[in-house]
Every structure is written in structure tokens, then in C-alpha cells.
Amino acid sequence: MSSEQDHLKETDTEARFEFKKEQNAAVKSEKGLTEEVIRMISDDKDEPDWMLERRLRALKQFQNMPMPTDWPGQPDLSELDIEEIVPYIRPDVDKREGVDDWTELPDEIKDTFDKLGIPEAEKNALSGVGAQYESEIVYQNMQEQWEEKGVVFMNMDQAVKEHPEIVKEHFMTTCVPPSDNKFAALHGAVWSGGSFVYVPEDVTVEMPVQAYFRMNSEGMGQFEHTLIVAEPGSEVHYIEGCSAPKYGTHNLHSGGVEVFVKEDAHVQYSTVQNWSKNTFNLNTKRAIVEENATMEWVSGSMGSKATMLYPCSILKGRGATDTHITIAFAGEGQDIDTGAKVYHNAPNTKSTIESKSISKDGGRTNYRGLVHIADGAENSSTAVECDALMFDNESTSDTMPYMEIEESKVDVAHEATVGKIGDEDIFYLQSRGLDDDDAKKMIVAGFIEPITEELPIEYAVELNRLIELEMEGSLG
Amino acid sequence: MSTQVHANLTDEQVRQISGNLDEPEWLLETRLEALEALSELDMPDVIRTPGRDWTNLHELDFESLVDPLNAAENKDQVGPDEVDVLPWSEAVQEHEELLREHFGSVVDPQENYLTALSTALFSTGTVVYVPEGVEAEDVTIRTEQNSRSLFNYTLVVTEESSSVTILERQSTGSAEPRSANGRAAESGDAERADEQYYSGIVEVVAGENSNVQYGSLQNLSEEAYNFSLKRGSAGTYATIDWIEVNLGTQLTKSGVSTTLEGDSSETQIVGAFYGHEDQHFDLDAKVWHRAEHTTADLVTRGVTDDVARSVYEGVQDVGRDAWDTSSYQRENTLMLSDESEADASPKLIINNHDTEASHSATVGQIDREDLLYMTSRGISPRAARNMLVEGFFVPVLEEIAVDELREDLESLVATRLRQRA
Numbered sequence: 001m002s003s004e005q006d007h008l009k010e011t012d013t014e015a016r017f018e019f020k021k022e023q024n025a026a027v028k029s030e031k032g033l034t035e036e037v038i039r040m041i042s043d044d045k046d047e048p049d050w051m052l053e054r055r056l057r058a059l060k061q062f063q064n065m066p067m068p069t070d071w072p073g074q075p076d077l078s079e080l081d082i083e084e085i086v087p088y089i090r091p092d093v094d095k096r097e098g099v100d101d102w103t104e105l106p107d108e109i110k111d112t113f114d115k116l117g118i119p120e121a122e123k124n125a126l127s128g129v130g131a132q133y134e135s136e137i138v139y140q141n142m143q144e145q146w147e148e149k150g151v152v153f154m155n156m157d158q159a160v161k162e163h164p165e166i167v168k169e170h171f172m173t174t175c176v177p178p179s180d181n182k183f184a185a186l187h188g189a190v191w192s193g194g195s196f197v198y199v200p201e202d203v204t205v206e207m208p209v210q211a212y213f214r215m216n217s218e219g220m221g222q223f224e225h226t227l228i229v230a231e232p233g234s235e236v237h238y239i240e241g242c243s244a245p246k247y248g249t250h251n252l253h254s255g256g257v258e259v260f261v262k263e264d265a266h267v268q269y270s271t272v273q274n275w276s277k278n279t280f281n282l283n284t285k286r287a288i289v290e291e292n293a294t295m296e297w298v299s300g301s302m303g304s305k306a307t308m309l310y311p312c313s314i315l316k317g318r319g320a321t322d323t324h325i326t327i328a329f330a331g332e333g334q335d336i337d338t339g340a341k342v343y344h345n346a347p348n349t350k351s352t353i354e355s356k357s358i359s360k361d362g363g364r365t366n367y368r369g370l371v372h373i374a375d376g377a378e379n380s381s382t383a384v385e386c387d388a389l390m391f392d393n394e395s396t397s398d399t400m401p402y403m404e405i406e407e408s409k410v411d412v413a414h415e416a417t418v419g420k421i422g423d424e425d426i427f428y429l430q431s432r433g434l435d436d437d438d439a440k441k442m443i444v445a446g447f448i449e450p451i452t453e454e455l456p457i458e459y460a461v462e463l464n465r466l467i468e469l470e471m472e473g474s475l476g
Numbered sequence: 477m478s479t480q481v482h483a484n485l486t487d488e489q490v491r492q493i494s495g496n497l498d499e500p501e502w503l504l505e506t507r508l509e510a511l512e513a514l515s516e517l518d519m520p521d522v523i524r525t526p527g528r529d530w531t532n533l534h535e536l537d538f539e540s541l542v543d544p545l546n547a548a549e550n551k552d553q554v555g556p557d558e559v560d561v562l563p564w565s566e567a568v569q570e571h572e573e574l575l576r577e578h579f580g581s582v583v584d585p586q587e588n589y590l591t592a593l594s595t596a597l598f599s600t601g602t603v604v605y606v607p608e609g610v611e612a613e614d615v616t617i618r619t620e621q622n623s624r625s626l627f628n629y630t631l632v633v634t635e636e637s638s639s640v641t642i643l644e645r646q647s648t649g650s651a652e653p654r655s656a657n658g659r660a661a662e663s664g665d666a667e668r669a670d671e672q673y674y675s676g677i678v679e680v681v682a683g684e685n686s687n688v689q690y691g692s693l694q695n696l697s698e699e700a701y702n703f704s705l706k707r708g709s710a711g712t713y714a715t716i717d718w719i720e721v722n723l724g725t726q727l728t729k730s731g732v733s734t735t736l737e738g739d740s741s742e743t744q745i746v747g748a749f750y751g752h753e754d755q756h757f758d759l760d761a762k763v764w765h766r767a768e769h770t771t772a773d774l775v776t777r778g779v780t781d782d783v784a785r786s787v788y789e790g791v792q793d794v795g796r797d798a799w800d801t802s803s804y805q806r807e808n809t810l811m812l813s814d815e816s817e818a819d820a821s822p823k824l825i826i827n828n829h830d831t832e833a834s835h836s837a838t839v840g841q842i843d844r845e846d847l848l849y850m851t852s853r854g855i856s857p858r859a860a861r862n863m864l865v866e867g868f869f870v871p872v873l874e875e876i877a878v879d880e881l882r883e884d885l886e887s888l889v890a891t892r893l894r895q896r897a
Contacts, residue, residue: 070524073825370525375814390829393796399824402525405839408811412839414822420829 025134025217029088035059038189041088045157045192050168058178058188065182073366073398075306075335080280085221085252087190089134098130098155100141109133116243117462118212125456126239128153130211132224135192137211146205151236152198153209156225159196166198170227175258175314176286183282187223187256194224194255199234199265208237208270208456213255215244215279221252228258230265230293237268239459243303246276250305253279259287261295263317268296270455274466275303277333283309291317291346298454300327301336302466310368312341315349315380322351327451327463330363330395331470339369339401340384344377344410353384356448360391360471366398373405373412381411388418389447391440441468485511485596489544493599497565500572503579510585510595517589520703520729522758523789523821530787530819531729531758536701538593541625541673547599548623550649555604555615559640564601564629571603578633582679582707582735590703590729594627594675601629604642606686608635615642621674621696622649628676632688634714639687643881646674648697648724670699674725680708682716684738689717691881695888696724698755704730712738712767719876721885722749722757723892733762736770736798746875747776748885750892751784751816761805762791765798765828774805774835777872779865779889780816781896790822790835798828805835810842810868812861812896862893 027044029037038059042052067077093099093106102110102119113119113131122129128142130153137155146153152163160167172178178188195211215222230236244251253275261267267287275281281304287295297311313322324340342351357365367386388397399416421443429439445452445464452460490511494504523530555561562570585595602617619628634640674696682688688708696702702725708716720732734743745761763772772792780786792803809818822835842864850860869889876882 372525375817378814388824388826390826390831393799393828393830395827395829397824397826397829399822399835401821401823401837402523403818403820403837403839404525404528404530405809405811405818405820408814408816408841410811410840413836414820414838415834415836416822416824417834418824418826419832 025089026092027088027090029086031086032083033059033062033087033189037087041190041192044090047160048164051160054172055189058172058185061178062182062185062189065185067182073400075308075337077280077306080250080252082186082252084219084249086217086219087221087223088192089217089220090136091133091138093136093138098137098140100139102139105138109138112214112216113139113212116212116214116241121210125207126210127205127207128209130155130195132193132211132213134215134217134220135222137193142209149203150200151203151205152196154196156194156196156227157192159227163196163198166229167196167227170229170258170260172256172258175260175288176256176284180284183254184256184284187225187254187284190221191223191225191256194226195238197228197236197238199230199236201231202233204235205237208239210239210241212241215251215253218247219249219251221254224255226255226257228267228269229260230262230267232263232265235266237270239270242271242273242275244276244279246278249278251276251279253281253283255283257283257285259295261287261289261293263291264293265290266294268298269311270298270459272300272459272463272466273303273307277303277305279304281307281309285309285311287313289313289315289317289320289322292319293317294321294323296323297340298325298451299338300451300463301338302329302470304336305333306335307338309338310341312343313351314343314345315351316345318346319348320346321349324351324353324355325451325454326355327448328357328365329467329470330357330359330365332361332363334363336364337366337368339367341370342372342382344371344373344380344382347376347378347380349377349380351382353382354450355386356451357388357397358391358444358447359388359395359397362394364396364398366400367416368400370402371404371412373407373410375406377407378409380407382413384414386416387447389444390418390420441471444471484542485544487511490596492545493597497568497599499568502576503568506580506585507596510592513586513592514589514596517586517592520588520590523787523819531756533729536673536727541671541701542597543624544597546623547626549600549626550620550622551600552616552618553602556612558607558610559612559615560603560605561615562603564603567603571605574605574633575603575631578631578679578681582681582709583677583705590675591677591705594629594677594703598627598629598677600626601631604632604640606634606638606640608638610638612640615640617642617644619646620649621646621672625673626675628674630676630678632678632680632690633683634681634686634688635683637685638683641689641878643691643878645693645695646676647695648672648700670697672697672700674700674702676704678706680716682708682710682714684711685713686711687715689877691719691876691878693721693881693884694724694728694730698724698726698753700725702728702730704728706732708734708743710734710736710738710741710743713740714738715742717744717877718746719878719881720745720747720759721881722759723888726754727756729758731760731762733764734772735764735766736772737766739767740769741767742771744773744875745775746872747778748869748872749778749786750889751779751786752781752892753784754782755784758787760789760791763793763803765794765801765803767797768799770798771802772804775872775875776807777869779810779812779868780818781812783813783815785817786819788820791825792823792833792835793825794828794831794833796827799830801828801831801833803831803833807837809839810865811839812842812865862890865893866890
């Protein structure tokens with residue numbers, strides 16, 4: 001254990017996540033949200049009129065919707081002043097659609113991603129990589145073998161121009177319309193960057209594709225949009241990583257993710273989120289899952305000041321399956337309110353939700369989940385399991401599931417437990433020669449193992465490392 | 477709110493109710509303040525998810541339901557000699573100090589619109605006072621509603637090291653409910669003529685090392701609306717056990733809760749319901765752990781049939797200072813019909829890590845293999861189904877220590893099953 005600890009320390013992980021760069025922007029919008037700002041963003045992107053119209057319509061919806069304040073026990077959003085957020089920053093890169101060679105990036109951006117270990121990961125474990133810096137994708141590359149099979153992995157802005165038919169049909173229409181919630185409407189108005197993934201029929205993309213989102217400027221908002229269309233019988237694993245340095249003023253991340261999982265397709269969407277502890281992370285992620293298709297959500301939420309994230313699967317086709325695996329880790333000053341939503345809208349659909357949360361040093365975690373089984377969705381089943389671990393008496397751990405069951409031929413089960421880290425377990429490990437810190441780290445690593453098992457090894461290591469970082473300081 | 481009942485209510489009516497009961501001035505003031513507050517207060521919270529309200533309380537049509545000066549009932553209030561079991565009007569005379577200390581101390585009269593309405597208008601009630609060291613069983617409070625609206629209030633106070641078992645029942649009289657001013661008849665609203673509104677508030681103050689067992693069997697007419705709120709405050713080493721059975725009414729909003737105020741206090745909330753036809757039950761069970769070494773056990777089982785809908789919310793709230801807490805919750809719903817609906821939300825709010833807490837909830841239908849097994853042994857499908865439903869209630873029945881209540885629940889479930897095709 002100790003040698004591994006030393007090794008981890010050598011990688012200088014603190015610095016990897018905490019550094020911040022001087023920002024050097026080509027275009028930066030005004031603060032706040034006006035029609036002019038929206039037109040400026042759209043104009044800077046040289047977008048077709050239909051997209052500008054969708055943005056303006058979303059802006060109107062945003063302005064007409066109240067802030068969500070009436071959810072029981074919801075995170076405090078009062079410090080979030082949307083009028084103070086800079087919604088759009090285009091970094092100064094030569095090529096608008098991003099480059100496909102790391103060496104072509106400006107040094108400051110390249111350094112950033114080098115420190116985050118992205119190029120290294122690309123070499124070893126990924127089919128493709130995208131990297132977003134502020135509002136724009138600056139790097140995007142996919143291995144040739146997938147391109148030849150017709151797999152598309154590109155910057156969302158570029159997809160608006162190159163695949164207008166697919167985007168027009170799927171972009172914030174049936175899956176996440178701007179009317180869904182206030183932050184979805186905001187996202188629809190100011191979205192920028194993100195990934196477009198298209199997997200043709202019966203193609204299996206064997207290694208994951210990844211996008212990394214980085215906010216570097218103070219007081220900015222990042223609003224990337226990810227659209228994944230998996231044609232029948234196809235398979236893909238998409239990973240997103242997120243980070244930002246900490247500044248005095250608040251940042252806002254309000255991403256939108258839409259996933260279309262066609263018949264017999266299989267999509268896994270994994271997120272390891274390590275936003276700085278002044279970021280409001282308010283996302284809408286949703287998948288529409290067709291007949292016999294499978295959607296898997298894997299989420300690790302470590303960062304942010306407040307997170308409200310409830311990835312949703314709409315099981316629309318007979319025999320569709322959903323899996324949710326969620327880890328939340330809340331330290332000092334953090335409120336991680338996350339969970340899952342599943343709508344069983346067809347017979348023989350199945351969902352499994354597994355949530356693990358850890359709260360310490362006054363942090364709060366909440367599992368908030370909704371399972372809806374519609375009348376007629378017979379022979380459907382859902383199993384929800386939430387486990388929470390608390391480190392101390394300043395912290396809070398809440399569990400708020402909602403079950404709406406309109407069909408009788410179903411199997412619905414929900415279970416939750418909350419407890420403290422076991423003194424006996426720590427004592428046992430100490431008696432085997434571990435110190436208190438290492439014992440606690442090991443217990444936490446065991447606690448989250450069901451989640452790390454689901455991730456490629458590089459990410460599992462990353463997640464463990466982030467959690468160890470979170471635990472240092474308070475335990476040291 | 478679409479219907480503003482207070483438009484029809486006057487200070488004068490409240491004064492008259494209070495005057496008829498010969499209440500002291502402070503009680504009248506409390507009632508008038510509650511009346512005054514109506515315009516400011518919201519309906520009780522209901523669960524909302526995107527696009528759905530789990531219960532629509534706006535269906536309560538107060539305009540035609542509330543008839544403040546006409547409260548008719550049959551009431552039995554009996555108990556052993558060593559315990560005071562008093563009708564409200566007598567309690568006001570004999571125990572004014574007790575009432576002054578405890579009335580409204582557990583349930584804030586202005587907690588919401590319906591508690592305030594009940595406080596302003598209640599005209600009947602019971603006070604149970606158990607002196608120190610007395611152990612009493614078989615306190616029975618039976619209320620038969622014979623008027624369009626009835627507002628009922630119950631206070632239970634147990635002194636140190638005492639214990640009491642209380643069994644409360646609500647039912648509807650067979651006589652035609654009449655409106656004092658004949659409003660329903662005049663308006664020709666025949667459909668509404670049978671509808672009634674029952675509102676009950678129960679406060680339990682359990683003193684040190686005392687033990688309260690409070691069973692309630694609600695079997696009102698299926699035309700009735702029911703709002704009931706039962707809440708206890710448990711002192712050091714005290715125990716409050718609730719049994720909450722809901723069978724009647726077309727719409728019930730019921731809350732049962734305990735605040736564990738004293739160290740080493742305990743509570744159990746056992747719930748059973750059986751909804752059929754178009755009944756709607758919105759039931760909650762809540763516990764607030766506010767002291768050290770406290771224990772809670774929440775167990776609810778229910779059946780939904782026809783187009784009935786059940787809504788269950790269970791809350792285990794562990795406060796910052798509630799060291800060494802144990803808290804458990806189980807909820808199970810059995811759906812007998814495809815057209816029924818069962819919603820559930822068991823919640824954990826944990827602010828102290830020295831806690832062992834868990835909850836579980838299930839929804840499902842009768843196990844087909846169980847059914848097959850029984851029919852293969854020559855039992856008719858109908859009898860087999862009925863036996864399995866009766867069996868489903870067994871884990872709850874086992875928790876009901878009051879024999880009479882357990883037997884009544886068993887026979888009412890059996891009767892309802894036999895009515896079924």
C-alpha cells in the first residue's frame with residue numbers, strides 16, 4: 001500500500017487538477033443573457049438559421065420559467081447569478097473545428113490536457129478523443145478503423161453543418177426539449193461545443209470514445225451538447241471527463257446529453273466529474289431506449305459546489321434495459337444531489353439502479369430518483385439500491401426515491417441503507433498494520449468497487465485517485 | 477386554492493362553537509387566530525414529480541362540505557377508572573391547566589390550511605389523561621359521524637412511568653347526513669348529497685418512561701373525505717406505538733408521526749390499508765430522531781384494487797444531535813388490479829453519522845407461483861387469491877398488539893375480499 005501511495009504522490013495529482021491558465025480568448029461574449037448575446041454566439045459559429053431560431057425560442061422559454069426552488073431539500077442555488085455568467089468563450093485556436101493533432105494546439109491548451117493525462121489515455125485505451133476548452137472543442141480525433149466503418153465522432157458545432165438532417169431531427173426535440181426545465185432551456189439558448197457520435201447499424205466500437213471538458217476562465221458557463229445516435233445493433237461506450245480550476249466567482253456547467261439507443265443497440269455513458277468546488281453543475285441527460293436495447297449510465301460526481309443531475313432513461317421499446325451506477329462524494333461545502341430517472345413505457349422493460357454516496361466534512365449527498373412504470377408496461381421490473389457512508393457528524397446523507405407504479409404485473413424493489421464507516425473494520429485493518437488513513441481509504445475503495453469495476457481500468461484508477469485526494473487533508 | 481371556504485366562515489360561528497363548549501378565553505383566541513390565518517395558509521404538502529401531483533387536495537369541495545354549526549355524532553369514550561377519559565367539554569372544565577400546557581404543543585394549529593380549519597371548527601373531542609405509574613388498557617374512542625362535516629380533536633397525556641392502550645374508530649352513521657341550512661338539497665346537487673368531510677387531529681404527549689399505544693381504524697363511508705393528522709412527542713425512555721388502518725373514504729390524507737425528543741425513546745408506526753373502487757389514500761409515516769439512543773420502526777402494508785390509488789411517503793429524519801440512532805422502514809404494496817396505482821417515496825434524511833438506518837419498499841402483484849401451487853392443491857383460484865392477500869397482511873397483523881383491532885382488520889379485509897368477484 002505504502003509504495004502505491006508514494007507512486008500516486010509522485011504523479012503530483014493535486015497539481016494536475018488545481019492548476020489554472022491565463023486565459024487567452026479570441027471571442028468572449030458579454031455577461032448575461034440577451035438576444036444579442038445569443039445572436040452573437042450563433043453568428044460567431046456561422047450557424048444555419050434553423051439553429052439560431054431554436055436558440056432564440058429556448059431563450060424565451062428560459063426567461064419565462066421560474067428557477068426551481070420548490071424541490072424538497074434541493075441544493076441552494078441562490079448564489080448562482082446567471083446574469084453574471086459569461087456564456088461563451090472561444091479560445092484562440094487557428095482551426096475552428098478543432099485540430100486532430102495535439103502538437104497543433106497552442107501551448108497553454110496543450111499543457112492543460114497534458115497535465116490531465118488525456119493524450120496518454122488516447123494512445124492506450126480509446127477509440128477517439130475530443131477535448132473542449134471553454135466553449136469550443138479544440139481537439140478531436142478518432143482512429144481510422146472506425147471512420148472507415150462509418151462511425152462519426154465530431155464536434156457538435158461541426159455536426160450542425162455536416163449532418164444537418166440527423167441533428168435537426170434529434171437536437172433538443174423529442175429527448176430533451178428546452179421546455180423540460182429551466183436549465184435545459186438555458187442550455188438550448190447558449191449551447192456550444194460538445195460531441196456528436198453516430199454509430200451505424202451493427203457496428204461495435206470496441207474501445208471507448210472520450211470527451212474531456214475543461215473550463216479555465218473565471219465566471220464562465222460551459223454548455224456543451226452531446227448527441228449520441230446508436231443505430232440498431234450497434235454498440236458504443238462514451239466517456240466524459242470534466243474539470244475546472246477554482247476561482248473566486250462561480251462557474252456554471254449546464255450540459256445537455258441526448259442519447260438515442262435504437263433496437264438491440266447498447267450504449268454506455270460514463271462520466272467522471274471533478275468540477276472545481278465553486279461550480280454549479282446542473283445538467284440534463286436523457287436516453288430514449290428502443291426495443292431490446294440497453295442503456296448504461298455510470299456517473300462519478302466528485303467535484304462542484306452543487307450538482308443536480310439525474311440521468312434519465314425512457315424505456316420506450318419492449319424489452320429495453322437500463323442500468324444506472326452512481327457514485328457521489330461530497331466534501332466540505334459540497335451539495336451533491338444526484339440520482340436517476342427511469343420511465344418504463346413498454347412491456348418487459350428492466351431497470352437496475354445502484355447508488356453509492358460518501359459524505360464528509362460537512363458535505364451533503366442526496367440520492368433523488370424517480371421510477372415510473374406506466375400502465376401496460378407489464379412484466380417490467382426495477383431494483384434500486386442506495387448505500388451511503390458518512391464520515392462525521394457535520395455531514396448529511398439523504399435518500400429520496402419516488403416510485404410511481406401504474407401497472408400490477410411488475411416487480412418493484414427499493415432498498416437503502418445509511419451508516420458510518422465501521423470502527424470494527426478500521427480496527428481490523430489497523431491490527432494488520434495499516435494506519436488510520438490507509439484503512440479508511442481502503443474501506444472507501446471497497447465501498448465503491450461495484451462502480452469502478454464498470455469503468456475501463458484507466459478510469460477506475462482515476463476515480464480512486466480523485467477519491468483519495470478528496471480524503472486527504474481531513475484524514476491526514 | 478380554487479375553493480376558499482373561509483369566505484363562508486365567520487368569527488361568530490367560531491365564537492358560538494367555543495361558547496357552546498364553555499371554553500376559556502385563551503382557547504377561543506387560539507381558534508380565532510387559526511380562522512384568521514386561513515387566508516395565509518397553504519394546503520398540506522403533497523408529493524409532486526414532473527407533470528404529476530400524487531394527490532389533488534383541491535378536489536375537496538369545502539363550499540358544500542363544511543357546515544360548521546351542524547356537527548352530529550355518536551360517541552363512546554370509555555376507559556378504566558384510574559384513567560381520565562373525558563369528552564372535550566368536560567376536559568375544558570376539569571383539566572384546563574393540562575390543556576393550556578399541551579393543546580397545540582405537538583401539532584401547530586397553523587401548520588397548514590386543514591389543521592387551522594380543524595382548530596377553528598372542532599366541536600367534539602376527547603382528552604385522555606394517565607396519571608403517574610398507572611397502567612391502563614382498553615381505552616376506546618368511537619366516533620360515528622352523522623353530519624355533513626365533523627371536526628374532532630384528541631389529546632393524550634401520559635405521566636411518568638404510566639402506560640395506556642387506546643383504540644379509536646371512525647365510521648359513518650347510517651342516517652342521511654343533513655345540512656343545517658339544507659344547502660345541498662336547495663342547490664339540487666344530488667351527487668354531492670352523500671359526501672362528508674371528517675377532520676381529526678390527535679396529539680400525544682408521552683412523559684418520561686411512559687408507553688402509549690394508539691390504534692386507529694378509519695372505516696368511514698366511501699363517499700367521505702378525510703384529513704387526519706396524528707403526532708406524538710416521546711420523552712426520555714418513552715415509547716409511542718401507532719397502528720394506522722385505513723379502509724374507508726374516497727379521499728384520505730393521513731399523517732402519522734413521532735418526534736423522539738427524549739433520550740432512549742422509541743416509536744413504531746404500523747400501517748395497513750386496502751383501497752378499492754376509486755378510493756385514494758395519501759398516507760405518510762414520519763419520525764424525527766432528536767435525541768440520543770432512539771429507535772424507530774416503520775412498517776406499512778397495503779393493497780390496491782380496481783382503480784384505487786395509494787400514495788405512501790415515509791420519512792426517517794435523524795437530527796445532528798441524534799447519536800446512536802437506529803431507524804428502519806419497510807413498505808409493501810400489493811396490486812390486485814391493473815387499473816390501480818401505487819406510489820411510494822420512502823425518504824432518509826440523515827444528519828448524524830452514528831446511525832444505522834435503512835428502508836425498503838416493494839410493489840408487486842400476487843406471486844404466480846404461489847397461486848399455481850395452491851390451485852394445484854385443489855384450492856379454487858378465488859379462494860387461493862383471497863388467502864394470499866390475507867397472508868400478505870400477516871407481517872403487519874403480527875405487529876398489532878391490540879387483539880380487538882387485529883381481529884377487526886382481519887375480518888374487514890376478509891369481507892372486502894369476499895365482495896370481490
